[in-house]
Amino acid sequence: MIEFRDFSLTYPTGSRPALQKIDFIVPRGQICAVVGADGAGKSTLAGVISGVVPHMTGGETTGWARIGSRMLAETPASELVGEVALVMQNPFNQLSGARFSLREEIAFGLENLGVDRAEMVRRVEQVMADLRLTALADLSPYEMSGGQQQLLAIGSALVMRPAVMVLDEPTSQLDAVGAGVVFDALETLRTQGVTVILFEHRMERPARCVDRVLVLDEGRIAADGQPDDVLTDPRLADWGVAPLRYTTAARQAVERGLWEADRPLPVTLEAAAEGFDAALKGARTAGGL
Numbered sequence: 001m002i003e004f005r006d007f008s009l010t011y012p013t014g015s016r017p018a019l020q021k022i023d024f025i026v027p028r029g030q031i032c033a034v035v036g037a038d039g040a041g042k043s044t045l046a047g048v049i050s051g052v053v054p055h056m057t058g059g060e061t062t063g064w065a066r067i068g069s070r071m072l073a074e075t076p077a078s079e080l081v082g083e084v085a086l087v088m089q090n091p092f093n094q095l096s097g098a099r100f101s102l103r104e105e106i107a108f109g110l111e112n113l114g115v116d117r118a119e120m121v122r123r124v125e126q127v128m129a130d131l132r133l134t135a136l137a138d139l140s141p142y143e144m145s146g147g148q149q150q151l152l153a154i155g156s157a158l159v160m161r162p163a164v165m166v167l168d169e170p171t172s173q174l175d176a177v178g179a180g181v182v183f184d185a186l187e188t189l190r191t192q193g194v195t196v197i198l199f200e201h202r203m204e205r206p207a208r209c210v211d212r213v214l215v216l217d218e219g220r221i222a223a224d225g226q227p228d229d230v231l232t233d234p235r236l237a238d239w240g241v242a243p244l245r246y247t248t249a250a251r252q253a254v255e256r257g258l259w260e261a262d263r264p265l266p267v268t269l270e271a272a273a274e275g276f277d278a279a280l281k282g283a284r285t286a287g288g289l
């Protein structure tokens with residue numbers, strides 16, 4: 001479980017707190033997305049959860065934050081290894097540089113922990129299968145595309161079986177197929193009880209697999225709730241978050257009287273397709289088409 005209570009953080013050079021009186025609890029196994037405009041505090045929050053901020057950046061904190069029984073302000077990243085895994089946007093920077101194949105790269109962290117060889121092979125093969133990387137097992141990480149490298153970075157984190165995974169825009173360099181594989185892998189993480197904090201810019205794809213969405217606005221939590229509610233909130237644009245294309249299209253249909261009055265605005269492609277299908281049938285029945 002991750003818990004933040006009345007938590008604020010001000011960087012040494014900051015004129016205002018980058019995080020201001022943050023309060024939330026993410027229970028074990030929940031997949032929570034965090035969205036917000038540039039400068040809203042997302043990277044800072046990711047850094048606090050993964051033990052990087054304020055330990056490596058400096059900064060004053062008030063209130064408290066914890067992962068399980070570990071108080072984050074007192075626990076640097078080095079002590080969170082194995083418990084919290086951070087996957088960043090640029091996969092190239094996450095390669096160890098010390099291993100020659102994808103399979104060895106994924107095994108690297110387990111080798112350092114001295115995990116038994118048979119167990120290591122089992123876990124590495126499983127992760128490669130989950131991320132559909134098995135066919136690339138013998139390729140050099142440096143011969144892979146950015147998207148493949150990102151899947152590798154996720155695999156290297158996943159294999160450590162962390163309690164918490166912090167994913168900072170993990171699909172920003174992936175094509176639609178690669179992004180689909182990552183979000184499918186999140187479903188696997190959920191069933192394994194891993195808590196996931198996902199920082200994403202575009203929510204169209206992840207909306208269907210996250211349990212909750214937090215909106216950060218100028219360091220404060222502006223909204224916190226289920227994707228269906230938060231992602232259709234009319235204030236989303238005021239918080240600097242682009243509304244989903246499905247929601248925007250449905251909102252225009254509402255304005256034209258096409259969208260069924262009691263049907264919620266959609267946040268997934270499936271819900272949008274159902275809604276437009278119903279609107280079309282309604283229009284046909286009314287003799288409009």
Ligand SMILES: Nc1ncnc2c1ncn2[C@@H]1O[C@H](COP(=O)(O)OP(=O)(O)OP(=O)(O)O)[C@@H](O)[C@H]1O
Pocket residue numbers: 011012013014018036037038039040041042043044045057
């Ligand atoms: N190391 C730092 N030292 C001083 N100020 C910082 C530092 N990192 C971030 N800030 C400031 O803290 C605030 C929050 O920044 P943060 O990077 O957390 O936002 P963000 O939502 O991740 O934005 P982006 O999407 O642009 O990365 C901003 O005003 C930023 O300028």
